Amino acid sequence: EDQVTQSPEALRLQEGESSSLNCSYTVSGLRGLFWYRQDPGKGPEFLFTLYSAGEEKEKERLKATLTKKESFLHITAPKPEDSATYLCAVQAIQGAQKLVFGQGTRLTINP
Amino acid sequence: DAGITQSPRYKITETGRQVTLMCHQTWSHSYMFWYRQDLGHGLRLIYYSAAADITDKGEVPDGYVVSRSKTENFPLTLESATRSQTSVYFCASRTWTGIGNTEAFFGQGTRLTVV
Numbered sequence: 206e207d208q209v210t211q212s213p214e215a216l217r218l219q220e221g222e223s224s225s226l227n228c229s230y231t232v233s234g235l236r237g238l239f240w241y242r243q244d245p246g247k248g249p250e251f252l253f254t255l256y257s258a259g260e261e262k263e264k265e266r267l268k269a270t271l272t273k274k275e276s277f278l279h280i281t282a283p284k285p286e287d288s289a290t291y292l293c294a295v296q297a298i299q300g301a302q303k304l305v306f307g308q309g310t311r312l313t314i315n316p
Numbered sequence: 317d318a319g320i321t322q323s324p325r326y327k328i329t330e331t332g333r334q335v336t337l338m339c340h341q342t343w344s345h346s347y348m349f350w351y352r353q354d355l356g357h358g359l360r361l362i363y364y365s366a367a368a369d370i371t372d373k374g375e376v377p378d379g380y381v382v383s384r385s386k387t388e389n390f391p392l393t394l395e396s397a398t399r400s401q402t403s404v405y406f407c408a409s410r411t412w413t414g415i416g417n418t419e420a421f422f423g424q425g426t427r428l429t430v431v
Contacts, residue, residue, distance in 0.1 A: 239419060239420070241422075246425075247424055247425070248406050248408075248422030248423050248424050248425050249359075249406070249422045250422075251419040251420070251421070254419060292358070292359070294359075302347045302364070302366070302410060302412070303349070303361055303364060303374065304349075304361075304408075304420055305361075306351075306358045306359040306360075307358055308356070308357065308358035309358055
């Protein structure tokens, strides 16, 4: 069974304090790993897709990396507007386009 | 407007009633999904559809029914609502480009309360 575990559940940082969110996964052949951002009362918003170990992608203060067992979402010098819940999801090669999600990390950036 | 739209945004219903949540997308994406989001469980897949008239069960399908007579619509019906179905429901769509998958696009969600 495909599984995704995210840690920590919640993270509180000061503005400018860099950190990383973790996404550990077990999947029977990875087709893709996805990062989403979700603001309160809204649907998840796509951030990145990673396909193979060693791949990295960046967007503003966010950088996602992938190994064979986990992915990290690094946030550099965060701002209060980066506060959100960050979701990780995997798609298996045999998964018929389905995404399996982790429980998310709730990130709060204090000014 | 282009995108994926869910209706209603909020719904309160009584135990035992039938309720239908609507989902409409304008991209003609082949794949559509229904997820529920609960505290402590994250997003869990209820049903998905690969194309019109093709649907399949996800992780938590019991108590739900779906149909897809048209590519753009994917309604979710709770046949006899129970309190355990109180949740936030998200519809999503994506497509296969032949080169790779597109990301999944999500609606804004329907908050359903069963009393």
